[in-house]
Amino acid sequence: MNKNINKIKGDSKEDQQYIKSKLIILKTMTPLHVGAGEGSGIADLPIQREAATNIPKVESSTFKGSLRCSCEKMLDEEHVKILFGNENNKTGEIAFTDLRLLFFPVKSSKNIFSLISCPYVLERFYDDIILYKTKLISGIKDLLTNMRMLDSNIAVTLNSDQENIYLEDYLFKTEKIHIEKLFSNIHGLEKMLSRIVIISNDNFIDFVNYYTEVITRNKIDAETGTAKNTALFTEEYVPEEAIFYGVISRFHDIFDKNKNKNVYEEFIKNFEFGEKLNKFRIGGNLSLGKGIVKIIN
Structure with missing residues (x-):
């Protein structure tokens, strides 16, 4: 069992044959609605959230x-089937993680808006990218550990020249740390x-719970042209x-590591340097201009 775990973690050069991954960082260009069915909370049609943390x-x-959907417009049909699978229950050669929230935008007294995060989210982010073989710079672990117990009235910023900062309607005292x-x-x-x-974990959870966008809409009767x-x-x-991240992987212990290698590399190449997959759409209400996301890394 331990041997298999090490293969996935990529703890040695030998293990690199088993997994090849691409970290994807996305920015929402327009509001994003990925629905979770009907709800009884602040919205009739809520967004998807993590069960334990309630983070989007x-x-x-x-x-x-x-x-x-985006790849079908730019890649060969056979290549799409190899990568994503097909109707004959043939498994695709790439695996996807959930997109996890990294930064959440809120109104701010500095720079119009701020991108907030918390120690829990950042530690999880680094746990994820270590799993997929991105190396940490020395000192990051200590920096994250020191921020675990942030006071509820403290906001950590990069060399802010302001003693305080408003996030939405709440005042925080700034603490200057070289978070770069x-x-x-x-x-x-x-x-x-x-x-x-x-900011602190508790404050972050409050913001992502209560400061999403909630839009009221109306159904129109097609025959009368009036509201139902x-x-x-x-x-x-x-x-x-908002900033999300996820990982796309190809597991070489499941598939021949050389077979279809060029197909995977062509697919990954489309993410890099602002190529074809620079922008695509996720979720509902695409006809209303919602759900446009941009790959920023």
Whole structure:
């Protein structure tokens, strides 16, 4: 059992034959609604959330389906079947994780809006990327450990010249820490450093629960052109500017590591340097311009 675990973790050069992965960091360009059915909370149609933490997420099946839809327009049909599987129950050669929330946008007294995160989310992010063989810069573990017990009134920023910062309607005292070390080896995040604010775990959970977008909509009778009786309903959205991350992997212990290698590499190449898959759509209400996301790394 331990041997198999080590293969997935990639603890040695020998293990690299078993897994090849790509970290994907996404920014929501427009509000995102990936539905979880009907709800009884703040919205009739809530978004997907993690069961234990209630943090917004995007299921791996939704992530995979959205990418497949985009790939069908730019890749050979046979290559799409190799990568994603086909109707004959042939397993695809790539695996997807859920998209996890890394930064959540909120109104701020600095820079119009801030991207908030918390120690729990950041530690989990680094646990995930270590699993897929991204090396940590020395000192990051200590920095994360020191932030675990943040006071509820403290907001960690990068060399802020302000003693206090408002996030939505709440005032926080700023603590200046060189948090650039956390993100200096993660391409795509370095441009966001001035907006990043790290708050306590409890405060972060409150923000992602109560500061999503909730939009009221109306159903129109197609015959009369007027609103139907009791037709008002509400939908919940993750705001634009939110940052999610996920991982796409190809497991070489399941498939011949050389067979179809060029197909996988062609697929991954489309993510890099602003190529074809730079932007795509996830979730519902695409005809309303919702769910446009951009790969930033």
